[in-house]
Amino acid sequence: MSEIQRPGALYQQVAAAIREAILSGEFTAGAPLPSETQLIARYQVSRPTVRNAIAALRAEGLIEVRHGKGSFVRTTGTPALTINRRVTRSRGGQFTSADGIEWTTAEAPAVFRSHTTQATGALLGLDAEEAVFVCDRLLTDPATGTRALHRTTIPFEVAEGIDTLAEAPDREPDAIYALLSEAGHTLWWSETVRARMPLPDERTALQLPDATPVMHLARITHGTDDRPLILEELRAGADRAQLVYRITADKAAATRSSRNA
Amino acid sequence: MSEIQRPGALYQQVAAAIREAILSGEFTAGAPLPSETQLIARYQVSRPTVRNAIAALRAEGLIEVRHGKGSFVRTTGTPALTINRRVTRSRGGQFTSADGIEWTTAEAPAVFRSHTTQATGALLGLDAEEAVFVCDRLLTDPATGTRALHRTTIPFEVAEGIDTLAEAPDREPDAIYALLSEAGHTLWWSETVRARMPLPDERTALQLPDATPVMHLARITHGTDDRPLILEELRAGADRAQLVYRITADKAAATRSSRNA
DNA sequence: TGACGTCACTTGTCCTGACGAGTTATGAGT
DNA sequence: ACTCATAACTCGTCAGGACAAGTGACGTCA
Structure with a gap:
């Protein structure tokens, strides 16, 4: 990663960066995240690292991934x-x-x-x-x-x-x-x-x-x-x-x- | 995997096999699961596949992994x-x-x-x-x-x-x-x-x-x-x-x- | 006997590479 | 203009390798 060193593993730093981008409003609810390839270029890490970061955000329920389409910020709607x-x-x-x-x-x-x-x-x-x-x-x-x-x-x-x-x-x-x-x-x-x-x-x-x-x-x-x-x-x-x-x-x-x- | 073909990806077959082993009582609550190395030998798959299967079981809350010690069947005790x-x-x-x-x-x-x-x-x-x-x-x-x-x-x-x-x-x-x-x-x-x-x-x-x-x-x-x-x-x-x-x-x-x- | 360093085990992290599978835009052919 | 095959993108899967980090047992040394 080209960013400032944060605590923890590389993939956690990437995950934290994406999380902040979402919470700060850079990616609004429902909007697509950059693709894995773009994230690799953006943070200068390998694909497993990016995928690991994405997996962490998925486990938090923050994003949603659709095969062949991309990752999207989850909408936190009121329960139906x-x-x-x-x-x-x-x-x-x-x-x-x-x-x-x-x-x-x-x-x-x-x-x-x-x-x-x-x-x-x-x-x-x-x-x-x-x-x-x-x-x-x-x-x-x-x-x-x-x-x-x-x-x-x-x-x-x-x-x-x-x-x-x-x-x-x-x-x-x-x-x-x-x-x-x-x-x-x-x-x-x-x-x-x-x-x-x-x-x-x-x-x-x-x-x-x-x-x-x-x-x-x-x-x-x-x-x-x-x-x-x-x-x-x-x-x-x-x-x-x-x-x-x-x-x-x-x-x-x-x-x-x-x-x- | 040397087992019968199940639906889905390899790691899902491995996860299903381990899951059944837990639910059938082969591994009781709190007991350690085989190590990654042992699972690789047992199912004839690579380490990423084994780790992917383990990750799936972790996400289900079925097992618990402790760094340096191994994987353990989670105790489903009554809430304290x-x-x-x-x-x-x-x-x-x-x-x-x-x-x-x-x-x-x-x-x-x-x-x-x-x-x-x-x-x-x-x-x-x-x-x-x-x-x-x-x-x-x-x-x-x-x-x-x-x-x-x-x-x-x-x-x-x-x-x-x-x-x-x-x-x-x-x-x-x-x-x-x-x-x-x-x-x-x-x-x-x-x-x-x-x-x-x-x-x-x-x-x-x-x-x-x-x-x-x-x-x-x-x-x-x-x-x-x-x-x-x-x-x-x-x-x-x-x-x-x-x-x-x-x-x-x-x-x-x-x-x-x-x-x- | 006791303290402590080493070593063998475990999982965690990260890389490279390859192919499969779903989606969508493009463009050739009708 | 429309149909449909293709290509180019997306994520999913799987392999193999390397090293870091946590754990515990064992053996050595004081």
Whole structure:
């Protein structure tokens, strides 16, 4: 490199130079970066070094590379997909939890029998290798084309206790909640949000670009005696999706306490 | 490669072979993978191909590489850090929202005056370039050493309306909430959860390993007339942190409706 | 016994060279 | 004017080589 010596390896210096050029506005969002050949000439380094620098910027999610076309500055648009959770206490003590999106199920849901893994078993309060129904859905937001993977896991022993559930476990969550309520359960939910890098099959199924994490939402429906009944998992690309929790107290509730972060 | 031809490039075949070896249990969590030299001999490919395969597995977060030591299967342990949000309606209509963690503020919080960016301005219902107080904290969980970045953003016009807030904006969130309540505000919160790849400075501040996303939690405190008052942001490595929302209805509330995902 | 230097291992960096594969503009032929 | 083959660009893949840098074990020397 002909530039001033920065800390670290050559390719990191190149990456830092390109990063600054992007952040300073020399390359605006969506604009093409110089080609590898041009970067080689510009910084007087070999092609592996340039490619290494580009790989670093890709891993940061700062740029996007298209085969045969070039590298482009990624657009950091607002997520097209907002999953709303509302916890509202309206009059009469009624409780409402709602989504804001209209999903479309592209293909028929895939239902199969399986067993709990160590991870899912722990969430459902079961041992590993317990028999469960699994129902997979590919959800699509028709407005933007954003995709999400939805999976419902119902233990056999829960399904058998509820009339008509074991015969058709591929119901929509609402219908299942209704069945559980009719069976006398008082329901509450816990939702666990995590993020991680996608597995290869998730990358293709969700059509994720480089360096895009998936958000993993695990919702557990609890019944009477706080017994975990059903596990729902929602996976969506973090570049398009965000989760919003709205926590509302009614007017009488002004007192609050304890720590918050 | 001496193995059966799989789809895709050579390095992807090698990566797939190693991935299967990990998932099938040939290499358990924490165990060292064969060295690059050994992988070259095993699959009869060149070093760039092996390194490319390893890079792919690193980007997936499946393995971890330590300079001079080797590659290791990453432990997919349960997050050490669980941020709990409880939305409980106990008797008398009391409202409680609480964390489950005890944070330690390693260094003194850094307070400075700044301006809203386009992103933060939109969240607070302000234009860009509006004057705000910003308070940065580095939080540490003493039990595990897990770190998180906390930022409080208070617009000038909010701070000036509240007695003693403008003089000492570096209070803990609870104290600020108390001040707002005393000033006659009825508070409610909205929390937006997103995930993305960390910027380089976040990587170092949070001590993140490779291919680890950050979870970005933006909590907005709303006051009377739903006016956005304060923005809190919490950033933590997604390898260690998870967010749990517990949604509880009291016993009278059995009815529920609308879609859920 | 203890301290320390050396050496053999590991991954990291960087180079040269070559060809394959996707994209697009050019231009010849119809 | 239109079609289509070609060429010239882009990035992707793969080879082989060389040296730097981090790690740990081993053996030597005090």
